[in-house]
Amino acid sequence: MTSFLLNQWRARPGGPQDPTPFMRSLGDASTTNRDKELIVKTFDDWEILTCTWFEVADYLSTIERLSEDKSFCERQRAALLASKVAYSLGDYPGALQLVLGADELFSLHARPAHAEYGPQDELYVNKIIEQAVDTYKQANRDGATIDARLQKLVDRIFDLNMEAKEYRYVVGLALDTRRLDQIERAVKASDEPANLLSETVSKVLGSQLDRAFRSRVLDVLLRLFSELAEPDFVSMCQCLIKLEKPGDVADILNRLVKNKDGELLAYQISFDLYENATQQFIQQIEKALALEATKPPSTPTPSAGAVTPTPPAEDEASSSTSTEDSPAGSLESSANTSGASSGSIPPDVLNALRRILRGEETIKHHMQFLIKNNHTDMLILKNIKDSVRMACTHNATVIANGLMHVGTTCDDFLRDNLEWISKATNWNKFNAVATLGLIHRGHEANALKLLDPYLPKGEADQFGYKEGGSLYAYGLIHANHGSDAAIDYLQKQLAGATTAAVRHGACLGLGVAALGSHSEPVYSQLREALYQDDAVVGEAAGTAMGLVMAASLDNNAFREMVQYISDTAHDKIQRGLRTGLSLLAYGRMEEVEPWVSELLEAKSSAILRQTAVCMLAMAYAGSGKADVVRRLLAKVAADPNQDVKRFAVIAVGFVLSK
Template sequence: RWMAAAAAEEAMGFPAVSSGPLLASCRPLLSLLAENEHKLKQYALEQMDKIVDYNWAEIADHIEQIEELYEDEKFSHRELAALIASKVHYHLEQFSESLTYALGAGTLFTDQIASGKPSQYVFTILSKVIDQYIAARIERSESGSDAEPVDARLEAIVESMFDRCFSEGNIKQAVGIALESRRLDKLEECITVSGDRTGTLAYTLEACQTLVQSRTFRNTVLTVLVQVYRTLETPDYQNICLCLMLLEDDKAVAAQLGELIKRDDEESELMAYQIAFDLCGSDMQHFLLAVRSGLPVPASERQSAEAATTAEGGEEKTEGDTEMKDVEAPKELSEAEKKLETRVKNLRKILSGETTIGIHLEFLFRNNKTDMLILNNIKSALEVRNSITHQATVFANAVMHCGTTVDTFISQPENLEWLKRASNWAKFSATACVGMIHKGCINSSRNVMKAFLPPETGMSSQPYSEGGALYALGLIHAGHGEGILKYLSNELKKIKNNETVQHGACLGLGLAGMASANDEIYEDLKDVLFQDNAVAGEAAGLAMGLVMLGTASEKACEEMLAYAQDTQHEKIIRGLAIGMALIMYGREEGADTMIEQLTRDKDPILRYGGMYTIACAYSGTGNNSAIRRLLHVAVSDVSDDVRRAAVTCLGFVLTNTPEQCPRVVSLLAESYNPHVRYGSALACGIACAGTGMQEAIELLEPMTKDST
């Protein structure tokens, strides 16, 4: 609740210690509480209110009498009794009771909030008020009409907080409380009264993406922001389209881009291109495909489509029918139509990723600073017959040169003989690494891999190289596979009895069709899965998840779960488990049903998949409930594999808040169980990658001496 606490602190000022007379004893005043005369009780309470911060321990022995006075509806100063009872409970650190009586004190408490110098007591109770109000609002929001109405006294205090924030210009603090308490009306008011609407909108959008944990409420806020952005004097089209992208509203994005490119000014055209580049950076392939198909259709394409329809729909003339009709020539396009056609083609090219990939490739090639001497020294220092270190060196080369197209190390004559030592799956991986080096060469991918691809006719002679080559094509076209999907699909259908080549083809198809939600590819992969071959089936399960990445497809999940529970092959179960996790990528609470199913399954491999489903669904969110669930499994599951996966997945959930990861896994890193320690190291590596964080290094360094 840091946003709420910050709001209280900003609105109220730094808390000051209250002052008052210090008495040796307040027994005389306490004795007056037993009198029948109300005025004597009133006098005692008024004096106790002045000294309660100093004599609270003595007053605490008589707290029941003070509470009884508050409960006596005939007593005219009930609110004063409630205020004193609240302060005593506060000093006893019984904050829940203190809050209850503070609310009962009515204006006596709220007047202290409005004072210029609130005490530590007021500041603390105010924080509790905001916490309770937020909890009540969230419960009401999630339960709907069944929930009890929010306490009117809480509502009044929070309303006064909003008013004070508005009057003092603390708009960001008000935005924080509005988001935490799900008050859309106040959120809109914050933006309306702000002197810097653009800045407030930017802050709200950032807070919405990073701090609002409920996906449903976040989408509601984004919808409101779209409406507000449109009302600005100069609409912020970039942020409008960003919000629409987060809402996955491809039709609205396409309509907005279409509106911009139809305008006659250059600024709108450039804005459309910039938005397209921003969208392309999301790598949501199914979304980008939908946006492209929703763009305005150029006049030339409409004419071609109409001509084709007319030709196909025309009835054949009978033998005796000699009537002839002039074929209508295509109309010449106007300057405006030609300009629109050019702009649409440019947008399609950007959204396909072709433009970005080309720029990225050129950048990596120009800025390639890899030191070949390092690789040669590694190669010469390692034992020739050790297959593990041989493969590690090949991987090191691929990582160093990823996307640069620089394959000089593997093409050097002295290294060719060394590379030939790779056999079986090592050869598969080595061939796939060529695809990693040439990642992004989507226009020449088949030429690059020509020497390794399966022959067009005849039987497969080098299954590991051929399977690795098909996998390499997927790596080259990852997320942008329109140009290679048909080829990979045909190759998969041609291969019937070679599980190694099928394995590579499935992985290649999954990567090339990643997040495309292409049903045809999904069905092709499902056919391979149903062959019940362990090696090919594992890859098919993974690929099905990649194709449906982030779609939360119920049909796909049901089919994959049913088959995973039916098959006897552990490899297939594992592939399907990770595949289902990928399908739920980014769905947050929308994945909870699937998470519950997997984590309660008796098969440890499916529970293992449940952990990765949590990781994918809540990746980068820092969601508290996801972290709690992973920590619970990390210390309670009977399977070491599941426990290791649970700890590892903490790293994925905390990727956007890496500073929290070492603290969360610090105790797990000292576990007696080596699998849990293993997971802790991986979690730190995943969450803190590239940060150079000292806390992570201090946690990992002792593990380098771990004997297990």
């Protein structure tokens, strides 16, 4: 009888309306389970529900009780029906919780669109999948306990995409939900695992993943690369840079250069390393290669923990084919068969590698390019110069000239306007000489000769602005590429300086030349300069300490610098240390949170709160993390200090800089 009534009701003119009698029957104890099952089955259809959900919603609690009744055979369908009603009400978390009770009855394959009501089922299924993934992702990130039913649903979503061979989507979803097992599964199932791995590396390196999880992902990717017959060594080295494993990079370069077919690839990787790795990282690679070069000829054995490619199939035909098609990939196979990998690195190859790693080749070619493609409009500078009437705009014009001619070695504007330039006084004179470092950046071979008229010789003048500017210029010429000779020269000049301006320039020069080198001797000398408690010298020393230890997250440096902010009475020194401390945190993302929390708690010290905000800016620079932006905006709204507000706004720009 119930079946007949339902059919009559569905077929009435104008479509199904007023489902109240049937809904009341669901809650009536006198209604048989068989009848209730028929009603639930009938309403689990968008053709019915689209017209009646707003009335069915009044009985949602009744349907939910049925879904929890273990004696009710269609309890899973009741859960699915309840989920659809909750979805129609806009309660997406509730809809997800209800659909988990439907288990396999919830199909990930949407039904075809209805001619009259459209793709209602597709919209519903997509929304539930989206909600499930978001909920799972958040629970995973928060370390919360995950409902086993939700886990099963997410696994079904992965299975669906694996069946459709949407491996790139699987990888993206796995990164979002932190499922390393699914990344591995997708790569192994792919027809082009090498391409998928390389794309995944690019995705990971450009993503907003926190460092701890990113390191775990990169470890998995490295292992998968090493299992390939033809690994992508370039991508592997990108992973190793982020994992801070210079020894493994050196091992890869060593294996490549000992094979004639891998030599060019080793050079290409070395160029990439100079562009992307810190000075400290490259110096460690150089030391490892130098150590390898001194070893007596022997069959190499992989170092513990080193990443090595798995050799391809051992049959002769396969080996020869692989060698012709991809020299780098079949490196170990060809090396083992020919004996080419035995012995040390050839001296000429080692020297070439060193030149590339040290940036000598890159700098030379960059300079040649910039010299040939210098299209600076000198008329703009001339017009600005002719309209300058104040010392401030004079200084700005000189700095603008330096920025316009970075690396071009074109100092015509300065030479043609010597009389005008000579009007610079005090710190403007310092800046005018320092711009030579910008203009001649990379011109390292002739750096001392170029700056000879300005460098300290004998007794400096009373203030030493010109000499200080020249030392800063010398550091800028060697920026992020400080050779031992350059660092040693600047250290000697700092030790022998007699005026504050000269020490200021020497500190800044050391900072930019030893950028990211994490050199303890340089850091110690800068710390000594800081402890002299001279405002001018201390400002430069505080900044330079951060430059030298950039991205190191060195706890000792942090403690010393924070303590001195509290100890000194000089605003300039505090500002320099604020910059230096923020550089310690560069790119370290969530690892810097304990420091930031500690500094933000300094209610009585605005400079420490400013430092915390600047550390967030540098730690998350370019990450685009929305939660960090929200925290910074909260500081803009709530902090009582205007400088903290100002730096928080600036920090938002750094975080969103890409």
